[in-house]
Amino acid sequence: MNAPLLEVRNLAKRFPTRAGREPSPWVIRDLTFAVREGEFLTIIGPSGAGKSTLLNMIAQVESASAGEILFQGSQIGLGDSKAMRPGLDRRVGYVTQDDNLLPWRTTIDNVLFPLEVQGQLDDKSRAHAQMLVDAVGLKGFERYYPHELSGGMRKRAALIRTLVYDPPVILMDEPFGAVDAQTRMQLQEDLLRLWTLGRKTIVFVTHDITEAILLGDRALVLTKQPSRIGAEHIITIPRPRNVKSFLTMPGFAEIYERIRAEVL
Amino acid sequence: MTTIDQATTLLEREPPISRKTIVIMGRAALAVLLVIGWQAGAETFGSIFFAYPMDVVRRLIELTVSGQVFVDLYATLRVSTIGFVLGTVAGVLLPFLLRRSKRWTEAIEPYVLGSQGIPKYALAPWLILWFGIGDTPKLVIVTAMVFYIPFVNVFAGIRGVDQRLVKMARIVGASETKISREVIWNSLMPFFFTSLKIALPRAVSACIVGEFLVSTEGVGHYIEHARELSDTVGVFAGIVVATTLVLAVNGIVEYLERRALAWRPTDRDMVL
Secondary structure (H helix, E strand, O other), X not given: OOOOOEEEEEEEEEOOOOOOOOOOOEEEEEEEEEEOOOOEEEEXXXXXXXXXXXXXXXXXXXXXXXXXXXXXXXXXXOOOHHHOOHHHOOOEEEEOOOOOOOOOOOHHHHHHHHHHHOOOOOHHHHHHHHHHHHHOOOOOOOOOOHHHOOHHHHHHHHHHHHHOOOOOEEEEEOOOOOOOHHHHHHHHHHXXXXXXXXXXXXXXXXXXXXXXXXXXXXXXXXXXXXEOEEEEEEOOOOOOOOHHHHHHOOOHHHHHHHHHHHHO | OOHHHHHHHHHHOOOOOOHHHHHHHHHHHHHHHHHHHHHHHXXXXXXXXXXXXXXXXXXXXXXHHHOHHHHHHHHHHHHHHHHHHHHHHHHHHHHHHHHOOHHHHHHHHHHHHHHOOOOOHHHHHHHHHHHOOOOHHHHHHHHHHHHHHHHHHHHHHHHOOOHHHHHHHHHOOOOHHHHHHHHHHHHOHHHHHHHHHHHHHHHHHHHHHHHHHOOOOOHHHHHHHXXXXXXXXXXXXXXXXXXXXXXXXXXXXHHXXXXXXXXXXXXXXXXX
C-alpha cells in the first residue's frame, strides 16, 4: 500500500476556557486516521461531533490543541495561529457547508477566482474552468450573479471553484446539506462523475449514512464528544455506482445497518 | 364574479398610472405646496421676514444672466470637491490600514472619535491665523467635517465583512492585499456609498458655512454678503442655489451607486 497522502495523529481540540467558567471540554481527542492518494474517504458523525472543527484544523484555518497532521509525510504547523497557512499553499481545497460565493462576482468569475489570485489565469485554465462549468450543467448561467442561482447551482459553482485549481486533497464539509433530496442526489452524481474523471483525494464529512456509503471507498464513524474514530468500514460496492438505486446495491443494506448501530 | 375571476382581474388590471408618474406627481405637488407656504409666509409677515418667491426667481435670473452665480458655484464646488476628496480618501484609507493591527486600532480610535467633538467652526479665526485667508482654512473645515463619515462607515463595513468569505479567499491562496482589494472592498461598497451620500451634501454645506467666515466669492459669500445688507431676497436666492447644488451632487452619487452595485439583488417593487 502507498504511504498515506494525509495523516492525522492523536489530534485534539478544546476551545479556550473563559474566565470564571468550568474548563472547556475536549471536542476532539486522540483522533487518528490516514487517507491514501486517490481515496474517497467519508467521515460520519452526529451533529456537534466536531466534524467542521476537524476539517478546519486540516485546512489550517483553526488551531489544534494537540496532535499532529502530516501531509506527504511532513508535519504541518499546528497550534500557533500566526504560523498557520490556510489551505496549505493551495494543496488542500475546502468545500464548506455554505457556498461562500462572492455575491458581486458572476458564476464564471467566482469559479475563476482561485486561478486569478494565484496568477494562473490563461487560455488553458479558462478552458478547463469552462469544461467544469459545462460538466455540472451550469452552461448558460456563467453571467448570472449568485443570488440569481438556485441553491443547487450555487453548490455546484462552489464545488467546481475548488476543483478548478486542482488541489491534491479536497475537504468537503457536508457540502450538500442545505438542498432538497432531489437536488442532493443530482449533486452526488455530479461529484462521483467528476471524481471518476480526476480521482482526487477526498475527505468528505457528513451526518448522512447513505451519502457516506454511496460516495466513499471507506467510511469512518466518529464517536460522541470527545470525538475520535469509533469504527472503520471498507465499502466494497463496485463503481460506477448509481446514486438513484442505492437500495439495491449489493451489500448496501448490511453496511448501512452496521453503521447505524454505531451512530445511534 | 367568482373568486378566481376576481383574482384574474386583479392580476391583469394594468395600473392606470405607473409608479414613476405617481412619484413625480407627488414631488411636484410637494413643490407647489412649499411655494404656496412660502408665498403665504411672505404675505403674512412681510418681505423682510420672507422674500417673495417671484422676487427670488427674478434675482436668480439676474444672477444667471450676469454670470455671477457661476462664479460663486465654481468657487464653492472647487473647495467642497477638494475637501470632500481629501476627507474621503483619508476616511477610507485609515480604516484599511488599521484593519491589519488590532492594537493600533485600539490605540488610535479614541483620538479619532474624540476629535469629532472639536467645534471646527469655532476654530475658524485660528485657522485663518494659521493658513491665511485663501481656500486653505475652508478646505481644512470641509475635510474635517467629511472625514468622520467614511471613517465610521468604512470601519463598520470592515467589521461587518462576512468572515467566511475571507476564510475562503485565504484557502484558495489569496494574499492579504488581494483580500483587501477584492473581498473587503466589495463587501463594504454599500457602506461606502451610504457615507458618500451623507458626506457630499455635508461637504457643500460645510464649505458654505466656511465661506460665511472667510471668503471673497462662493455661494456662502453671496448669502453672507446679502445678509449684511439685510437683502432677504439675496439670502433666499442663495439658499435656493445651495439646495439645487446639493440635489445635483446627490443625483451623481446615486447614479454611480446604481452602476457600482448592479450585482445586488433588487427589490423590484422598490424600483422607481
